[in-house]
Amino acid sequence: MKILVCVKQIVDLEAxxxxxxxxxxxxxxxxxxxxxxxxxxxxxxxxxxxxQCGADQVDVTVLSIGAAxxxxxxKKALAMGCDRAVHINDDAAWRKDPAQIAAIIAAFAAxxxxxxxxxxxxxxxxxSAQVGALVAQRLDYGCVTTVIDCDLQPDKITVxxxxxxxxxxxxxxxxxxxxxCQLGLNTPRYPTLPNIMKAKRKELLSFDVEExxxxxxxxxxxALTPPPRKGSALIIEGGNDEVAAQLAKxxxxxxxx
Numbered sequence: 001m002k003i004l005v006c007v008k009q010i011v012d013l014e015a016x017x018x019x020x021x022x023x024x025x026x027x028x029x030x031x032x033x034x035x036x037x038x039x040x041x042x043x044x045x046x047x048x049x050x051x052q053c054g055a056d057q058v059d060v061t062v063l064s065i066g067a068a069x070x071x072x073x074x075k076k077a078l079a080m081g082c083d084r085a086v087h088i089n090d091d092a093a094w095r096k097d098p099a100q101i102a103a104i105i106a107a108f109a110a111x112x113x114x115x116x117x118x119x120x121x122x123x124x125x126x127x128s129a130q131v132g133a134l135v136a137q138r139l140d141y142g143c144v145t146t147v148i149d150c151d152l153q154p155d156k157i158t159v160x161x162x163x164x165x166x167x168x169x170x171x172x173x174x175x176x177x178x179x180x181c182q183l184g185l186n187t188p189r190y191p192t193l194p195n196i197m198k199a200k201r202k203e204l205l206s207f208d209v210e211e212x213x214x215x216x217x218x219x220x221x222x223a224l225t226p227p228p229r230k231g232s233a234l235i236i237e238g239g240n241d242e243v244a245a246q247l248a249k250x251x252x253x254x255x256x257x
Contacts, residue, residue: 001053004109005046005062005082006119006131007039009073013124017226024221025094026125035073038120040188041181046118047081048186049152059083061114065104066093071204078199079191085202090209097219098126102134107212109139116157117178121146129180136178144171148184 011017012032020027035043043062050058062077063086064070074085088104090096096104109117117136122129129145136143148168149160161169162182191199234250236243 001049001058001115002113003046003049003058003060004112004114004117005039005042005060005077006105006117006135007043007062007064007073007077008036008120008123009033009064009066009070010036010123010125019224019226023223023225025224028094033069033072035076036120036123036125038122038124038181038183040120041183041185042118042120042179043077043080043082044186044188045150045179045181046116047189049116050081052152061086061112063088063105063108065090065096065101065209067091074204075196075199076191078202078204079196080189081195083202085204087204087206088209088212089206093209095217095221096214097217098128098130099134099218100214102131102138103214104209104212105131105135106138107214108207109135115175116152117141117176119178119180121180121182132178132180139176139178142173142177143179144173144177145180146182147179148182150179150185 010033011026011028012034015031017031018027019025046060050060060082061084062074062082064074065088068089070087071085074087078085086108088108093101117139119132119135121132123131133143133145135141144159144161146161146163147159148162151158156172156174157177157179158170158172159179161171162184163169236246238246
């Protein structure tokens with residue numbers, strides 16, 4: 001069985017984010033980068049399938065589109081247990097819309113005979129939740145989104161989906177298929193030092209994005225703006241009586257009392 005896992009490198013959301021000079025995206029210079037959380041679930045699930053079926057029965061390829069920094073995220077996926085990595089080099093990947101990203105992935109996968117493609121439910125930066133479904137549509141694969149449990153069989157896969165209101169749906173899909181992975185599917189492993197060392201010897205292929213047909217964009221980010229700054233806090237100091245008196249005056253002045 002051949003599995004493809006699609007991952008994205010994003011900025012660490014704990015970092016102090018700044019809008020770039022164009023006002024259209026985040027300025028990623030000097031920011032920590034990491035694998036998209038939902039994609040980690042996809043990598044972990046692919047490795048679990050490999051362990052379940054036997055290392056000689058399942059071959060896992062991990063793919064990412066982006067600048068040279070993406071290789072660090074791919075190395076993490078290799079250290080988690082993927083067999084090889086594919087980097088599609090594109091310094092302007094952040095400008096591409098979901099349909100363009102999906103077209104590039106589908107163009108790479110079209111002649112590779114993947115039985116299963118796994119991806120995160122959505123990216124934590126753009127949050128479109130469209131790429132996985134668009135890849136499936138281009139490849140004519142069955143597609144199931146927001147997967148929180150799955151059971152792999154020789155010719156099909158049975159999954160549980162999380163719906164609104166806490167509902168759960170059980171779905172069967174014939175292979176080849178594409179799944180998008182949701183929080184709760186698994187707990188991603190931490191790469192161990194021996195596996196990090198093994199990852200250095202694994203294959204990391206690189207392609208230029210120009211090698212794959214990419215349509216014109218359908219959607220374009222016109223502007224990205226930070227949230228408005230909140231008002232500053234007023235700190236009242238003194239003893240209890242003094243603080244209570246000052247607070248009463250402030251509430252009366254603001255017509256809250």
